[in-house]
Structure formats: C-alpha cells, structure tokens
Amino acid sequence: MSDLTLILLSAGSSSRFSMDVKKQWLRIDHKPLWYFVAHRLQSSNNFSKIIIVSSSEDISFMKNYAEYTFVTGGKTRQESLKNALVEVDTEFVLVSDIARACISDDFLQRIIAKKGSSDSIVPYLKVTDTIVYGDETIDREQVKRVQTPQLSRTKVLQSALNQDEEFTDESSAIVSNGGKREFILGEESAHKITYIEDLNKIPCLEAPSQDILSGNGFDVHAFDDSGDMWLGGVKIDSELGFKAHSDGDVALHSLIDALLGAAGMGDIGMMFPDNDESYKGIDSKELLRRVVTKIYNFGFIIVNVDITIAAQKPRVGTYKQAMRKIISEILKIEMSRVNVKATTTEKLGFIGREEGVGVYANANLKYFNWKTIG
Ligand SMILES: Nc1ccn([C@@H]2O[C@H](COP(=O)(O)OP(=O)(O)OP(=O)(O)O)[C@@H](O)[C@H]2O)c(=O)n1
Numbered sequence: 001m002s003d004l005t006l007i008l009l010s011a012g013s014s015s016r017f018s019m020d021v022k023k024q025w026l027r028i029d030h031k032p033l034w035y036f037v038a039h040r041l042q043s044s045n046n047f048s049k050i051i052i053v054s055s056s057e058d059i060s061f062m063k064n065y066a067e068y069t070f071v072t073g074g075k076t077r078q079e080s081l082k083n084a085l086v087e088v089d090t091e092f093v094l095v096s097d098i099a100r101a102c103i104s105d106d107f108l109q110r111i112i113a114k115k116g117s118s119d120s121i122v123p124y125l126k127v128t129d130t131i132v133y134g135d136e137t138i139d140r141e142q143v144k145r146v147q148t149p150q151l152s153r154t155k156v157l158q159s160a161l162n163q164d165e166e167f168t169d170e171s172s173a174i175v176s177n178g179g180k181r182e183f184i185l186g187e188e189s190a191h192k193i194t195y196i197e198d199l200n201k202i203p204c205l206e207a208p209s210q211d212i213l214s215g216n217g218f219d220v221h222a223f224d225d226s227g228d229m230w231l232g233g234v235k236i237d238s239e240l241g242f243k244a245h246s247d248g249d250v251a252l253h254s255l256i257d258a259l260l261g262a263a264g265m266g267d268i269g270m271m272f273p274d275n276d277e278s279y280k281g282i283d284s285k286e287l288l289r290r291v292v293t294k295i296y297n298f299g300f301i302i303v304n305v306d307i308t309i310a311a312q313k314p315r316v317g318t319y320k321q322a323m324r325k326i327i328s329e330i331l332k333i334e335m336s337r338v339n340v341k342a343t344t345t346e347k348l349g350f351i352g353r354e355e356g357v358g359v360y361a362n363a364n365l366k367y368f369n370w371k372t373i374g
C-alpha cells in the first residue's frame with residue numbers, strides 16, 4: 001500500500017486566463033487538461049489515492065471522465081487544499097496545481113525520491129534576470145521561483161494550514177509553523193498556465209481533436225390557456241400557451257437537450273429540475289444562456305444547430321427569421337449557422353389533433369482550438 005496521496009488543485013476560476021473556456025477544460029486531443037494532468041501523473045507513480053479539488057459545477061461533469069476522489073474547493077487555493085486534506089489518510093501528500101500541465105516523469109521521481117528527508121520538499125527555479133524590489137536591486141541568488149508539486153508530511157501540512165494566515169504555497173505555511181523545507185531544482189516545463197500566452201511556454205500539449213460532436217433533442221408540450229406562447233425565443237400571437245413549469249418554450253428546451261447531448265452533459269431535467277421553485281415560469285432564453293455559458297466554459301464551441309418544429313398550429317413560418325436571430329445571439333454564432341424548419345403532421349397524432357407541439361433539434365460542437373491563439 002502506497003504511503004503517498006496526490007492532490008490536484010483545480011478549483012480556481014481561471015480569471016487571469018481571460019477566455020470563455022476555463023483553463024482546466026482546454027482539450028489535449030480529447031482529454032480535458034485536468035484529466036490529462038491527473039492521468040499523466042497517475043501513470044508515473046502508484047498513489048494511494050488521487051484527489052481532484054474543483055467547483056461543484058465542474059465536479060458534476062468531471063465524474064463523466066474518471067473515478068477519482070472529487071472534493072469541492074473553497075474560495076482560496078489554501079481553503080481548497082484544506083478541504084482535500086480531510087480525505088488524506090497517508091503519511092505523505094504530494095500537492096500540485098492542475099495548471100502545471102507538463103510535469104515530467106523524471107522531475108516527479110526526483111521529488112518522490114526525497115520523501116521523508118524533510119517536512120516539505122519544494123521545487124524551485126533560479127532567477128536569471130536582475131530583480132528590483134521597490135527601488136532596490138536585490139541579490140538574485142537569494143531569489144527562488146517556487147513550483148509544484150510539493151511533497152509534505154501530511155500531519156505537518158495540516159497543522160501548518162490551521163494558522164490564521166493565507167499562504168500561496170504549502171512550504172511557506174510549513175516554514176511559518178516551525179517546519180523544515182528542502183529545495184530541489186525544478187524544471188521549466190512545470191511552468192504554470194496563468195495567462196493564455198503561457199500555453200506557448202510548455203512543450204507537451206497536443207492540439208485538441210477537431211472531431212465534430214453531435215447531439216439531438218426532442219421535447220413536447222401540450223397547449224393550455226394559462227399564459228403567453230413562447231416558441232424559439234419569440235412571443236407567438238396565439239390565444240393559447242404551453243403547459244409547463246417554465247415558460248414552456250418547447251423549441252428552446254429541445255435545443256438545450258441537443259447542446260447538452262453533444263457536450264455529454266446530460267439533459268435539461270438534470271440541470272433545471274422541474275420540482276425546483278426557482279425555475280417556475282422562467283424565461284427559457286435564460287435557461288439557454290446558462291447552458292451556453294457552461295458549454296463555452298467546458299471547452300466547446302458551437303458549430304451549428306438545426307431545429308424542426310412539428311405543429312399543426314400555430315403557423316410558425318413568419319416567426320422563423322426572428323427565432324434564428326435571437327437563438328444565434330444567445331449561442332454567440334452567426335445566424336447562418338442556425339436553421340429553423342417547421343412541419344405539420346398531416347393532421348395525424350396528438351400534434352395533428354392540435355393538442356400540442358413537438359420539436360426535434362440537432363447541435364454540433366467542436367473543442368475550442370487553443371492552438372490558434374496565444
Ligand atoms: N480557490 C482556489 C483557487 C485556486 N485553486 C487552484 O490553485 C492553482 C493555482 O492557481 P492559479 O493558477 O492562479 O489558478 P486560478 O485561481 O484558476 O487563476 P486566476 O487567479 O487567474 O483566477 C490552480 O491549479 C487552481 O485551480 C484552487 O484549487 N482553489
């Protein structure tokens with residue numbers, strides 16, 4: 001049984017990366033970056049457990065990829081780490097930023113070989129530029145650029161993080177609590193992705209797959225006379241509305257399912273349960289906006305969508321352009337990539353009997369190609 005647990009910190013908000021996609025979700029071929037890193041480190045060593053710390057929203061999607069121990073993070077890196085340490089039952093713990101994507105096997109082995117020789121084993125890089133602090137040029141030989149992974153005695157780290165102070169790395173907390181740290185030479189390829197430009201500074205990342213990911217949706221709503229009729233994001237001139245927990249926009253619901261299907265993110269009912277009062281009467285454009293934000297955050301772009309409205313009534317021909325316009329604005333794609341079709345069912349079935357409307361939708365996604373920027 002291994003005496004070492006790996007914690008990967010992935011609960012940051014990626015704000016300095018300044019893109020719609022969070023850096024954790026950039027694709028390396030088909031793998032999200034967080035999974036690429038976990039998989040890479042996992043194959044280098046026999047860890048007792050691998051703990052991934054992330055936001056609860058991310059964790060629900062992360063579970064699609066692999067069976068790690070997932071822990072919900074906190075407001076700061078340190079809070080996230082404290083949450084994860086609760087799950088650690090080994091003598092030693094290796095902690096790394098998920099954003100250090102290209103840690104080499106040789107580097108990892110050098111750190112692990114030092115296990116037990118100090119409370120904290122810390123990789124660093126030397127500084128080669130002149131360093132000015134305020135107005136004073138300081139001795140650069142005394143300056144170290146601290147990296148991760150850092151290897152700590154679990155109990156020492158737990159106690160160090162109980163101090164009433166915020167630390168930016170494990171070793172600083174340990175030293176401030178009276179523990180010892182030992183520095184070892186780090187490596188350039190363990191550089192942290194903070195800004196988009198950092199992607200050019202690390203060597204091991206393959207371009208994202210350019211496969212098309214396709215999803216479909218289908219939804220039906222019955223007519224009722226309780227409210228306005230909304231279809232494809234547009235108010236329809238009708239004395240009837242749709243029976244629903246939300247505003248009943250059956251076309252947008254079908255489209256949401258198509259988008260979630262293409263992304264592998266479940267379905268509309270999982271995301272917006274119809275027993276949740278906060279969604280009562282909600283504008284479905286708002287639901288679509290939330291889904292689109294997630295789609296982009298999780299590293300996808302939307303290629304095109306196609307919607308077929310099966311309705312004996314209302315006639316939707318005159319509304320199709322308006323639907324395409326509003327949908328393209330919400331999806332942040334060209335209007336030419338949004339198609340809306342309508343058909344009757346030749347008076348057959350529940351649609352033909354004018355009891356309600358059914359909508360089929362299709363969506364195609366691709367991974368965001370980060371190789372083309374930066
Ligand atoms: N509340 C937080 C904040 C950060 N981290 C993690 O700590 C590491 C170092 O943080 P950084 O690279 O700065 O990531 P972000 O916090 O996401 O970036 P930013 O500050 O630009 O928002 C990252 O792996 C990040 O996911 C974390 O687990 N929990």
Ligand SMILES: C[C@](O)(CO)[C@H](O)COP(=O)(O)O
Nearest residue numbers: 077097146147148168169192
């Ligand atoms: C731990 C760390 O990676 C060492 O350099 C760094 O301090 C964390 O980055 P952050 O930007 O302060 O979260």
